[in-house]
Amino acid sequence: MARLFGTDGVRGRANDQLTAELALRLASAAVSVLGADTNSGPDESGRRPRVVVGRDPRASGELLEAALCAGLAAAGADAIRVGVVPTPAVAFLTADYRADFGVMISASHNPMPDNGIKFFAAGGHKLADNVEDAIEAAMDAPAPRPTGAGVGRLVDAPDAEDRYLHHLAGALDGSLDGLTIVVDGANGAAATVGPHAYEAAGATVIAINCEPDGLNINDRCGSTHLDVLQAAVLEHGADLGLAHDGDADRCLAVDSTGAVVDGDMIMAILAIDMHERGELVDDVLVATVMSNLGLHIAMREAGIDVKVTGVGDRYVLEELRKGYSLGGEQSGHIVVPAVGTTGDGVLTGLMLARRVASTGRRLADLASVMSVLPQELINVPVSDKHAVAQAVVVSDAVQEAETKLNGSGRILLRPSGTEQLVRVMVEAGTAQEARAIAEQVAKVVADV
CATH class of the missing domain: 3.40.120.10 (Alpha-D-Glucose-1,6-Bisphosphate, subunit A, domain 3)
Known part of the structure; x- marks a missing residue:
């Protein structure tokens, strides 16, 4: 069973x-x-x-x-x-x-x-x-x-919401005065508390997808559909946009040019911020195997070590319990143990916006610390994700792909933890090469 x-x-x-x-x-x-x-x-x-x-x-x-x-x-x-x-x-x-x-x-x-x-x-x-x-x-x-x-x-x-908002306010050392932020609440759990938290910190907030009706959560909005946020940021000339998922434990961002700032980039920005503040314990960032190789390169150049875990926030949390102070995933699920016991998208958004406000730099400039190695991720619907993981034909396809990459990239397959999907991720020297290899392996996975 x-x-x-x-x-x-x-x-x-x-x-x-x-x-x-x-x-x-x-x-x-x-x-x-x-x-x-x-x-x-x-x-x-x-x-x-x-x-x-x-x-x-x-x-x-x-x-x-x-x-x-x-x-x-x-x-x-x-x-x-x-x-x-x-x-x-x-x-x-x-x-x-x-x-x-x-x-x-x-x-x-x-x-x-x-x-x-x-x-x-x-x-x-x-x-x-x-x-x-x-x-x-x-x-x-x-x-x-x-x-x-x-x-x-x-x-x-x-008083539950007020208690939580008070907690968030106490976690932020600094103000967001002068920033205009578009907040996409995904018609979910952050629809009310998200805009309130950013406004309380001093930002001018433009809220979108913050009108949940019980049926529209995550419906073409939030952190899984960033095009709506990108358009809103450009329309309003905002300094940045922040997108949450349905339960607001994640945060992704959009800079003032409309470019996406993913969880890896956010971690890079926050790690350097905490490093400069003397808050990054042992100068260590905890990330999963899904994080882009560009994050590792950026952290090495900043004098920060990256501890790598399996995919899933529970593995990040296990590593953080060793005493480290920042960890997360490319998806925007980021944990700061000094403030919370699990990923908190609104807290992440507050900390990211604080870095923009305190430095006076554009989010695009802050994110440029990390150069992203081309990455292709294909979610392959399957009837039995566990059977795919054990299939010899799939392991052979992965080995063949690794031979093609010849050390200049990497390939990772993993079953989704919540859906009947297998995620095929390839990083390579060019986007074309990453896409071609990912599509080749995805076809083998789909045929199992």
């Missing part, structure tokens, strides 16, 4: 693979595992387990929130409903409310029919694989059903 938890929680088409019944069982099982210290019901002091529950604006989030809260209450836990907030806000609020764990209902950058359930341990930290496995196992075990005063309660937290 396939593992229920993927690389970022439990995801699926809402009310199909991800049903209310499944959400209720997950919630009950999570209380038995993550609320174990309070033993699923009032402890000797009368305190029940406390759980922060947030969601993005997807219509199905209302259904899943109701089911999760029912499962939590039935297992003897109190649900603190924080409403529509970014994923990093749930992580922060789990710690700020001193909750036993937190739950975020979101499928991040996935299209609207999908949804997901992600758990945070006490303190707002992501769960280890063995803890997720324990929750999955507990779903089939008899669950305690307290009665009377032992039944959990549902409590709304009207």
Whole structure:
């Protein structure tokens, strides 16, 4: 049987693979595992387990929130409903409310029919694989059903957004006065808090795609569709544009010329900023194998070492726990442990804009520190991504491609953590060579 938890929680088409019944069982099982210290019901002091529950604006989030809260209450836990907030806000609020764990209902950058359930341990930290496995196992075990005063309660937290905004404001040393920023909220969780945070820091904000209706999240907008932001930046003559995904744990940018500034470039800019401020521990940046070779070259020239991990923010987080202070992914998922326990797109945007404001330089100039090696990424839909990974014909195609590159580039294949896709990434000396090799390998993958 396939593992229920993927690389970022439990995801699926809402009310199909991800049903209310499944959400209720997950919630009950999570209380038995993550609320174990309070033993699923009032402890000797009368305190029940406390759980922060947030969601993005997807219509199905209302259904899943109701089911999760029912499962939590039935297992003897109190649900603190924080409403529509970014994923990093749930992580922060789990710690700020001193909750036993937190739950975020979101499928991040996935299209609207999908949804997901992600758990945070006490303190707002992501769960280890063995803890997720324990929750999955507990779903089939008899669950305690307290009665009377032992039944959990549902409590709304009207101050949740203000707490999170105050946290963001405290993390920014500096002002964005004088900057005009276009903010694309992806009609998602950052639609309100994103513009508010940038305005509070002093920027003039032009908000686009910040009118969620439950159905339009990530719909031709946000960090997966940057053309809308590029056009808006040019139209308004803005200093920069910032794009978030559906749950706002990512940030990509557009400079004043309309050029895209991806996660690698953002990491390069922030690493140099933190290096100059004396905040970059051991002068180390943590990045994944998907980061462009140009990032490695730029960091080496700046006297910064790059520690490389597997793909996925959990691997970046594991490396950061060794004491480092900045890490992230090309996708714009960037973590600053001194401020948050997970990637925070709004915080990333604030830090990037602060660098522009404090230096008085254009974002294009700051991003020019890194020269991008031509990279081609093809997402190949497949029926079984695990079968592709084991196919001999695919490994032979990769070996042949590496021979062609002859040390002047690299090729990487990896299955998506959330969809039936295999990502084929090739870097080479020219864009034409990268595209040709990527297309050749992608065809082999598609035929498996």
